[in-house]
Amino acid sequence: MDIQRHEVSRRAAVAAVVGAGAFGVAGVVATPAHAAVRTLERGHTGADVLALQKRLAQLRYWVGTPDGTFGHLTQQAVWALQKVAGVSRTGKVAAVERSLLSRGVRTRPRSTSGNVLEVDLARQLLFVIGNGALVYVLNTSTGSGERYYSGSSWKTARTPTGSYSIYYRWPNGWQNGSLGSMWRPTYWKGDFAIHGSQSIPPYPASHGCCRVSTAAQDMLWAQGRVAIGRRVWVY
Template identity: 75%
Template sequence: MTRRVLLTGSGAAPVAEILSHRAKRASGGDRPTLYRGQSGATVKTAQARLNALGYWVGTPDGVFGHVTQQAVWALQKANRVSRTGRITDTEWWLLDHGRRPTPRATSGTLIEVDLQRQILMVVSGGKLYRTLNTSTGSGERYYSGGSWKTARTPTGSYSIYWRWSNGWQTGSLGSMWRPTYWRGDFAIHGSQSIPPYPASHGCCRVSTAAQDMLWAGGWVALNRRVVLY
């Protein structure tokens, strides 16, 4: 069965080129499909390539775990292909051809969140530095503070105004890892659940490891601009 690849929108992967690439490799030397739970040299090769393109996996260790799956989802979302969390012919093609998203900012250091593609981009000096999987507002109704609300992530340009540095912050809607607030109760924060689709109450979820990386690099410093669209 031919795997379907989405062709609509900016950054879509060209299906004809992927299928041609697949056919050329089919005669021998195919790299295997990789998925969570696997380990080995080929996984480490994929991790190194993901890192080189800014899809952060930490230090490549040859183990396809949670953080690597997050990076694969970010790769798939950025290029508008099926969000399987696996590395197949399509993902190998994207890695081989250096496919990365293009941030809107052409100058400055900031964080951009593409709500349609569900990716968070770290921009440094107008250039893309990191691309992370994120999960934002689900659009579902929920009850909080005595009233019903809709889980939406606002668009616009904001600045980080307050941060919680000491691990988990627990509130009425759950726990957030080292949240950095950019508007009211909206924050970028680490979570133990970052699916490849919108699932939050409105915050931007990333993995706890990714949030630690953002803190360590100063990317979520006070007054850091956060642009969502």
């Protein structure tokens, strides 16, 4: 009977951890020594993934709708967390990331008022500011610094710094050009735009635009975050 009672208690403890998730408002849920905590990565599913997504969202790292599946958007959010913390950009959640989530690591953008889209080139992050408050943190990929040929001349893939305003938006869908395709681009200086892409690595890789996921770009449109006249501050 003692063995049976111990087994029931052990199962209950593990179930409680899984049910609550490995992350909470107050921090990491205490896990029994014999209950393994897995490293979460793309393709994983379960209650622990759902708890991760909810915690990321609580800290303003945009994950879309938490659904318990570690997909593209969750990986984007984890990269954003890792960039804010200045740790290795693995896209996975192990002990280091669990500690960051437990401590509630987040960033403070520069804007303290108004509705602004901030692009931090050094950390490759895009901050959505609403009425002076941080609304979302997004992983972004900007100018790679590499040379490329376009329009009968060689150019360097750089994202210009400064304060600008969105002046034109592609109505819907993909805009196709000589340098590739952009999902619902919103232009803020010349040919430079914030746009959706199917490739948003955790490092500079674009011709100068600010790439985000197509789902994130749809969200920015739906919530009016990329309206004509919206300030874009690149630094």
